[in-house]
Amino acid sequence: MGFLDIDNTTKSYGAVEVLHKVDISVQEGEFLVLVGPSGCGKSTLLNMIAGLEEITSGEIRIKDNVMNGVHPSKRNIAMVFQSYALYPNMTVGQNITFGLEMHGTPKPERDKAMKDVAQLLQIEPLLDRKPGALSGGQRQRVAMGRALVRNPDVFLFDEPLSNLDAKLRVDMRTEIKKLHQKLGTTIVYVTHDQIEAMTLSTRIAVMNGGYVQQLGTPQEIYDTPANIFVATFMGSPAMNVVPAKVALENGRPVAQVSLFDGSTVALPFSQNNMSDWAGKDILLGIRPETITDEDAADRKSSNIAHMTNRIVVTEPAGSDTFVTMTLGGKDVIARMRSDADVHPGADFMFAVNMEKAVAFDPKTENRIAP
Amino acid sequence: MSIATQDTAIRTGRVMRTLIYLVLLLFVLFYMLPLYVMVVNSVKPLEEITGGGMMNLPQVFTLEPWAKAWSSAQIGVEPTGLSPYFWNSIKMVVPAVAISTVLGALNGYVLTKWRFKYDTIVFGLILFACFIPFQIVLIPMAKMLGLMGLAGTTWGLVLVHVVYGVGFTTLYFRNYYAVFPTELIRAAQIDGAGFFQIFWRILLPSSGPIAVVSIIWQFTNIWNDFLFGASFAGADSQPMTVALNNLVQASHGVKEYNVHFAGAILAALPTLLVYIVAGRYFVRGLMAGSVKG
Numbered sequence: 126m127g128f129l130d131i132d133n134t135t136k137s138y139g140a141v142e143v144l145h146k147v148d149i150s151v152q153e154g155e156f157l158v159l160v161g162p163s164g165c166g167k168s169t170l171l172n173m174i175a176g177l178e179e180i181t182s183g184e185i186r187i188k189d190n191v192m193n194g195v196h197p198s199k200r201n202i203a204m205v206f207q208s209y210a211l212y213p214n215m216t217v218g219q220n221i222t223f224g225l226e227m228h229g230t231p232k233p234e235r236d237k238a239m240k241d242v243a244q245l246l247q248i249e250p251l252l253d254r255k256p257g258a259l260s261g262g263q264r265q266r267v268a269m270g271r272a273l274v275r276n277p278d279v280f281l282f283d284e285p286l287s288n289l290d291a292k293l294r295v296d297m298r299t300e301i302k303k304l305h306q307k308l309g310t311t312i313v314y315v316t317h318d319q320i321e322a323m324t325l326s327t328r329i330a331v332m333n334g335g336y337v338q339q340l341g342t343p344q345e346i347y348d349t350p351a352n353i354f355v356a357t358f359m360g361s362p363a364m365n366v367v368p369a370k371v372a373l374e375n376g377r378p379v380a381q382v383s384l385f386d387g388s389t390v391a392l393p394f395s396q397n398n399m400s401d402w403a404g405k406d407i408l409l410g411i412r413p414e415t416i417t418d419e420d421a422a423d424r425k426s427s428n429i430a431h432m433t434n435r436i437v438v439t440e441p442a443g444s445d446t447f448v449t450m451t452l453g454g455k456d457v458i459a460r461m462r463s464d465a466d467v468h469p470g471a472d473f474m475f476a477v478n479m480e481k482a483v484a485f486d487p488k489t490e491n492r493i494a495p
Numbered sequence: 496m497s498i499a500t501q502d503t504a505i506r507t508g509r510v511m512r513t514l515i516y517l518v519l520l521l522f523v524l525f526y527m528l529p530l531y532v533m534v535v536n537s538v539k540p541l542e543e544i545t546g547g548g549m550m551n552l553p554q555v556f557t558l559e560p561w562a563k564a565w566s567s568a569q570i571g572v573e574p575t576g577l578s579p580y581f582w583n584s585i586k587m588v589v590p591a592v593a594i595s596t597v598l599g600a601l602n603g604y605v606l607t608k609w610r611f612k613y614d615t616i617v618f619g620l621i622l623f624a625c626f627i628p629f630q631i632v633l634i635p636m637a638k639m640l641g642l643m644g645l646a647g648t649t650w651g652l653v654l655v656h657v658v659y660g661v662g663f664t665t666l667y668f669r670n671y672y673a674v675f676p677t678e679l680i681r682a683a684q685i686d687g688a689g690f691f692q693i694f695w696r697i698l699l700p701s702s703g704p705i706a707v708v709s710i711i712w713q714f715t716n717i718w719n720d721f722l723f724g725a726s727f728a729g730a731d732s733q734p735m736t737v738a739l740n741n742l743v744q745a746s747h748g749v750k751e752y753n754v755h756f757a758g759a760i761l762a763a764l765p766t767l768l769v770y771i772v773a774g775r776y777f778v779r780g781l782m783a784g785s786v787k788g
């Protein structure tokens with residue numbers, strides 16, 4: 126039993142099922158991120174935990190208490206909304222204490238709680254202002270203050286940073302992470318930004334089309350994606366997925382991939398079970414940062430393959446240079462050091478860290494487990 | 496070259512502007528003329544009017560007609576002036592406006608933030624009330640008021656006006672609340688506020704502009720109503736409009752035009768006052784919701 130259990134929960138609007146049997150158990154102090162493209166049902170799931178949407182079937186439990194049908198204010202949760210949802214007619218102070226007031230907390234206690242939270246979030250000078258007179262970042266803080274002051278069991282965040290500009294978003298991201306480490310609270314956090322998901326979470330649920338595609342730590346999601354959707358959704362630039370054929374060379378499984386000129390290269394697998402697929406087509410997944418020049422190849426890797434391929438485009442991006450080539454008939458991106466000696470039109474010898482490569486079944490699109 | 500064309504552009508601009516102002520001025524005069532006639536004639540002795548000087552300024556200035564219209568003119572059979580009827584109107588308008596506005600706000604709140612099955616149909620039916628002609632309901636309404644024991648009373652009139660006004664006020668508030676962020680309501684729900692607490696503490700404080708629209712609209716319509724007043728009011732609950740009609744229509748004696756003019760202005764003053772006090776919010780409120788801030 127977890128701290129927050131989402132147990133075989135589904136959601137339907139009329140005849141349309143938008144969430145299919147979601148099963149997630151969150152431990153106390155965990156930071157769970159729900160990530161997925163627009164319309165995949167993240168907000169719906171979060172709203173069901175909050176009690177703002179009814180649960181069609183299944184159960185949601187917090188601390189082993191069944192929450193189905195329990196009013197949002199009685200679940201001991203707090204929520205930070207995408208638009209912050211600050212009450213425009215109240216001051217920052219009143220915004221923060223409104224929930225306590227509604228729960229009948231006496232005024233002196235409310236004021237004390239408000240002061241503590243304001244201090245924690247460094248918004249003391251703003252307490253008498255109306256939300257209209259605050260910047261985006263300040264509103265964001267107030268919204269978090271309103272959630273924190275209730276000292277809830279579970280914090281729910283629905284894309285809290287998506288209205289901020291890029292710089293502030295990174296700052297607030299760090300701040301949320303610090304806050305979580307300091308307070309050790311249980312958080313469920315919705316975003317469609319995979320970088321936010323990777324940096325903040327202790328675990329990620331990748332969702333698509335109302336299904337949880339994979340639930341795991343950021344490292345698991347990144348290194349061993351359950352299927353092609355997860356593989357390409359998480360990571361930027363996305364994982365390269367190229368058609369390949371499995372063959373045996375000296376008894377060892379290799380992936381045969383066609384190069385720019387139609388010739389094939391054999392990239393040896395690290396996963397021995399790939400022998401079972403000999404003679405069959407697969408989809409090979411290679412992350413951009415695992416295709417490099419010889420010098421930058423991972424020294425710890427026991428399986429570096431080489432291939433000479435033609436460079437189509439180079440895109441210098443400051444710290445890295447992105448190189449596009451044609452592999453298996455697809456555009457494939459390599460992430461090189463910025464000082465790599467790469468030129469469009471030239472042939473170049475790439476080093477591929479095959480230890481990190483993954484294979485997918487082209488029919489089911491699921492990863493072929495080692 | 497460009498300087499020359501710019502110059503002519505400015506000059507034709509000036510000519511056009513002068514023309515526009517002239518036309519506007521004409522319209523202003525045209526619209527102000529009746530008010531002018533009413534005001535000047537209400538402060539003249541009767542002889543000056545019957546003498547044929549309708550458009551002239553008064554030779555002798557007197558407030559006598561105003562005093563008479565207010566407190567001693569013959570209305571029907573009693574020489575009471577308009578004052579008791581003025582208070583009748585106030586006693587009818589204030590509750591009717593307040594109740595219909597609050598009901599409209601509640602309806603708008605429910606129709607936008609507590610959606611239920613077939614709510615759009617319910618809204619459509621409420622809207623339908625805006626289009627029913629007064630005459631159609633006269634007889635059924637009289638019957639209903641009789642059944643409820645409200646016939647001939649001020650509260651009966653209040654009820655009639657509330658029923659008629661709720662369609663409009665609901666329309667106003669629904670459209671206003673439709674663009675009010677639902678996330679705020681959800682935040683308040685999580686904070687533990689109930690149905691009415693959300694209404695009073697979150698929604699109403701942000702409803703100023705549309706409340707003004709609703710109040711002005713309802714006030715003018717109810718104050719100016721004649722048909723319902725004439726049909727459903729008893730002798731001691733007749734509103735100002737009906738009394739004014741009785742004053743002007745009085746069949747015996749000389750027609751005291753100056754008193755009639757003064758009475759008509761008295762009857763129009765409250766609506767004028769409401770417009771002057773709250774008028775600038777009116778336009779703002781009508782615009783709100785159509786354009787998002």
Ligand SMILES: Nc1ncnc2c1ncn2[C@@H]1O[C@H](COP(=O)(O)OP(=O)(O)OP(=O)(O)O)[C@@H](O)[C@H]1O
Nearest residue numbers: 138141143161162163164165166167168169170317
């Ligand atoms: N009231 C409703 N009636 C019918 N379908 C709905 C309703 N609310 C949401 N949906 C559908 O449920 C699905 C999930 O919606 P949800 O808002 O949870 O998406 P999301 O993952 O939060 O997307 P976004 O990133 O855009 O916020 C969508 O396909 C949406 O169209």
Ligand SMILES: [Mg+2]
Nearest residue numbers: 167168169283
């Ligand atoms: Mg959403």
